[in-house]
Amino acid sequence: KNQVEQSPQSLIILEGKNCTLQCNYTVSPFSNLRWYKQDTGRGPVSLTIMTFSENTKSNGRYTATLDADTKQSSLHITASQLSDSASYICVVSAANSGYALNFGKGTSLLVTP
Amino acid sequence: ETGVTQSPTHLIKTRGQQVTLRCSSQSGHNTVSWYQQALGQGPQFIFQYYREEENGRGNFPPRFSGLQFPNYSSELNVNALELDDSALYLCASSLDSGSEQFFGPGTRLTVL
Numbered sequence: 001k002n003q004v005e006q007s008p009q010s011l012i013i014l015e016g017k018n019c020t021l022q023c024n025y026t027v028s029p030f031s032n033l034r035w036y037k038q039d040t041g042r043g044p045v046s047l048t049i050m051t052f053s054e055n056t057k058s059n060g061r062y063t064a065t066l067d068a069d070t071k072q073s074s075l076h077i078t079a080s081q082l083s084d085s086a087s088y089i090c091v092v093s094a095a096n097s098g099y100a101l102n103f104g105k106g107t108s109l110l111v112t113p
Numbered sequence: 114e115t116g117v118t119q120s121p122t123h124l125i126k127t128r129g130q131q132v133t134l135r136c137s138s139q140s141g142h143n144t145v146s147w148y149q150q151a152l153g154q155g156p157q158f159i160f161q162y163y164r165e166e167e168n169g170r171g172n173f174p175p176r177f178s179g180l181q182f183p184n185y186s187s188e189l190n191v192n193a194l195e196l197d198d199s200a201l202y203l204c205a206s207s208l209d210s211g212s213e214q215f216f217g218p219g220t221r222l223t224v225l
Contacts, residue, residue, distance in 0.1 A: 004155075034213075043115070043203050043216035044156070089155055093211075100169065101146075101214065103155030 003027045004092050006104035013111055017080055021107045023073040023090030031095040035064050035075045038087045038106065047075070047088075080111045115139060117206050117217035125223045126194050134189040134220045138206030144168070145187040146214055147179060148203040156203055162187055163210045191222075199224045 004025045013019050025033070032051045036044035048057045048064040050073070056065050061078045077084055087106040094100065116139035126132050138145050144163045148156035158171035162181035176192040185206070191198055201221050205214035 036216075041201065041219065041221060043117070043205075043218045045115070045216070046213065049213065100158055100171075101156075103157075105153070105155045 002104070003102045004090055004104040006088075006090050006107050008107060009105070010108040011110070013080055013109070015080060015082055015111050015113050018076065018078050019080060019109065021075045021077075021088050021090075021109070023075070023092075023104055025071050025073070025090070025092045025102070025104075027092040027094050027102050029095040030068060030071075031093040033064075033066055033073050033093075034091045035062070035073075036089045036091060038089055040086070044089055044091075077109075082111050082113065085109060085111045115206075115215035115217065117204065117215050119202075119204055119217040119220050121220060122218070123221045123223075125225065127225050128194055128196060130194050131190065131192045132194060132222060134191075134202050134204075134222070136187045136189070136204035136206075136217055138185045138187070138204075139215055142206035142208055142215075143185050144207045144210050144212070145181055145185065146205045146207070147187070147189045148205065149173070149198075150201040150203060150219070151197075152200070159189070161210060168210050194224045196224050198222065 035047045038044040050066045063076045089106040090104040118137045146161040147159040150156040160170040161168045181187045201219045205216045
């Protein structure tokens with residue numbers, strides 16, 4: 001069973017609208033959680049990284065939240081743009097395994113005019 | 114751009130053949146990790162090389178092997194290719210094992 005689950009699997013929104021993507025994880029002990037943006041056929045690019053003590057982090061129009069007690073994270077995108085169309089992947093690192101990243105399957109976001 | 118480069122960009126092979134994929138790490142990084150990403154899936158960890166030694170391995174058969182060179186660039190070799198090996202292969206470099214990983218653009222491998 002995947003230790004990182006993301007929802008929804010895919011999402012279509014109109015340009016200018018906001019959206020929220022969800023990530024639930026069971027990885028333990030927890031080290032950090034990252035959100036990546038991956039354009040089709042390209043490598044993932046880091047958007048935010050949060051450790052146990054952080055519950056929110058922003059990067060421009062992207063705001064990530066983390067609830068380490070419930071093991072949930074969200075990525076909120078404000079005022080979406082066509083260029084936001086991509087896959088958004090939640091990645092969780094365990095504290096006892098420096099190299100092993102646990103990837104979610106991603107949420108595929110399509111922003112339409 | 115992360116400064117991590119991969120070659121080739123695309124590759125088409127037939128079943129049973131062998132393939133070598135290459136990755137140049139970001140300047141100052143001594144660790145390279147390789148991932149396989151099937152269509153519509155998240156990346157799956159293949160292995161990591163730290164200072165020229167294999168530092169960890171995921172659930173991949175021995176026909177997936179790798180190398181890291183003194184300049185910390187790396188190769189991924191896959192023998193006896195199977196149709197299911199068709200995927201985007203990503204490499205990521207980091208300052209050391211456990212540090213944030215920066216991904217390259219990937220190599221798209223198609224096995225016919």
